[in-house]
Amino acid sequence: MASDPKVHTFEEVAVHYKxxxxxxxxxxxxxxxxPFMEDHPGGDEIVLSATGEDATNDFEDVGHCDSARELMGNYYIGEIDSKTVPAKRAYSPPQQPAYNPDKTPEFVVKILQLLVPLLILGLAIAVSHYTKKE
Structure with missing residues (x-):
C-alpha cells in the first residue's frame, strides 16, 4: 500500500536554494x-532563480516537453501546503524625486518659475505701449 505523500511547508522548501x-x-x-542540477539544459542558475517561490509559472513559460515532465517524477518528494505559500506581491516602484533631465539645481528652477510669468507680463505691457493708437 502506497503511503501518503509528505506535505512540506513553504518555509521548509525555501531553505533548499543551493x-x-x-x-x-x-x-x-x-x-x-x-541530482538534476548538472544535467539541466538551461544550467543550474536558471533552476536556482526559481527557488524560494512557486516556480510553476517559470516552468510553464519555458514550454517544457513531455519527456521533461515525465523526468520530474524522479525528483518528486511530496506536496506543498498551499496555506504556507506567500501570496505574490504586486511590484511597486520606489518613490523617486521628480525627474530633472538637465540636472538644473532646484533653486534655478524655482527662480525661473517666478521670472517667466513676470517676463511675459513685461513683454505684454511693452507691446501694448508701442502699439497704442493715438
Missing amino acids: TKDCWLIISGKVYDAT
Whole structure:
C-alpha cells in the first residue's frame, strides 16, 4: 500500500536554494532537483532563480516537453501546503524625486518659475505701449 505523500511547508522548501541542495515547487508539488542540477539544459542558475517561490509559472513559460515532465517524477518528494505559500506581491516602484533631465539645481528652477510669468507680463505691457493708437 502506497503511503501518503509528505506535505512540506513553504518555509521548509525555501531553505533548499543551493546547487547542492535545491528544491522547487511546481504545480503544488515539491521536487528535489539537486541530482538534476548538472544535467539541466538551461544550467543550474536558471533552476536556482526559481527557488524560494512557486516556480510553476517559470516552468510553464519555458514550454517544457513531455519527456521533461515525465523526468520530474524522479525528483518528486511530496506536496506543498498551499496555506504556507506567500501570496505574490504586486511590484511597486520606489518613490523617486521628480525627474530633472538637465540636472538644473532646484533653486534655478524655482527662480525661473517666478521670472517667466513676470517676463511675459513685461513683454505684454511693452507691446501694448508701442502699439497704442493715438
